[in-house]
Amino acid sequence: MVxxxxxxxxxxxxxxxxxxxxxxxxxxxxxxxxxxxxxCEKIEKLIFEKGGKPAFPCNIGVNEVAAHxxxxxxxxxxxxxxxxxxxxxxxxxxxxxxxxxxTVSFNKELYLxxxxxxxxxxxAIKFIKDGVKAREVGKVIENKIKRYGFKxxxxxxxxxxxxxxxxxxxxxxxVSEINGSKIEAGEVYAIEPFATTLxxxxxxxNGSEAxxxxxxxxxxxxxxxxxxxFIKENYSNLPFAFRWLKKSYLNKDLDxxxxxxxxxxxLVSYPVLIEAKFKPVAQAEHTVIVEKNGCEILTxx
Numbered sequence: 323m324v325x326x327x328x329x330x331x332x333x334x335x336x337x338x339x340x341x342x343x344x345x346x347x348x349x350x351x352x353x354x355x356x357x358x359x360x361x362c363e364k365i366e367k368l369i370f371e372k373g374g375k376p377a378f379p380c381n382i383g384v385n386e387v388a389a390h391x392x393x394x395x396x397x398x399x400x401x402x403x404x405x406x407x408x409x410x411x412x413x414x415x416x417x418x419x420x421x422x423x424x425t426v427s428f429n430k431e432l433y434l435x436x437x438x439x440x441x442x443x444x445x446a447i448k449f450i451k452d453g454v455k456a457r458e459v460g461k462v463i464e465n466k467i468k469r470y471g472f473k474x475x476x477x478x479x480x481x482x483x484x485x486x487x488x489x490x491x492x493x494x495x496x497v498s499e500i501n502g503s504k505i506e507a508g509e510v511y512a513i514e515p516f517a518t519t520l521x522x523x524x525x526x527x528n529g530s531e532a533x534x535x536x537x538x539x540x541x542x543x544x545x546x547x548x549x550x551x552f553i554k555e556n557y558s559n560l561p562f563a564f565r566w567l568k569k570s571y572l573n574k575d576l577d578x579x580x581x582x583x584x585x586x587x588x589l590v591s592y593p594v595l596i597e598a599k600f601k602p603v604a605q606a607e608h609t610v611i612v613e614k615n616g617c618e619i620l621t622x623x
Contacts, residue, residue, distance in 0.1 A: 377412030
């Protein structure tokens with residue numbers, strides 16, 4: 323059993339309350355034809371206004387884009403008509419993180435796929451408790467998605483969360499697989515079923531672009547020391563967006579310095595993840611604290 327002290331628990335609760343309040347309004351603020359950048363920035367601004375910090379840049383996955391797309395600086399991309407949109411965001415309070423997502427579909431033909439991931443998420447949450455094997459949770463998710471006539475995405479998973487660490491070693495798969503790890507009371511997990519259509523590949527691949535990054539190491543050349551120090555002090559080990567730096571690190575040579583930081587592997591990037599056959603994707607996600615006989619949904623108040 324993992325022990326969570328009262329201070330940590332209160333931080334998780336606060337982060338969850340902030341995330342829940344924003345999650346509830348996502349369907350009403352997500353519009354066809356709006357700029358993706360406007361939606362990203364609105365959600366991130368709300369997190370700050372409610373007393374938290376973004377745990378990572380708001381991800382907006384349109385149609386076949388499953389994850390890791392956040393608007394680049396001065397992005398002009400729009401949410402297309404008849405699209406399916408994943409809105410994935412996280413809240414951090416004193417390093418304690420919750421992660422949640424909701425899918426908004428403007429395509430009536432994909433409503434059922436949204437329902438499939440929503441119900442798969444809730445079935446997984448009902449099943450989770452101390453001692454359950456991760457692969458058994460994956461089987462619950464897979465069975466529910468398939469029952470609705472859709473295909474789970476097998477190389478995307480839920481993940482254990484620690485302080486200042488969004489992804490730790492343990493995962494919760496979305497399919498039944500050989501995964502012997504056990505879920506323990508006191509652990510915090512983001513559970514996130516992903517589904518696509520039956521004619522989809524059921525896997526995601528890396529796209530050619532990346533707009534989300536994370537600090538990796540301090541050892542670097544003198545010319546980028548200031549930038550790396552700024553990133554570590556402001557974002558710790560959590561993911562950040564280059565567009566955030568454009569507003570906060572006011573240096574005329576930022577573009578050049580940033581490319582150098584990437585080339586020296588002081589930073590790592592998160593490529594945009596795309597369904598391998600370019601089929602639409604739906605996602606649902608909550609963060610939970612595992613208990614002896616169940617779990618508490620932090621992002622579902």
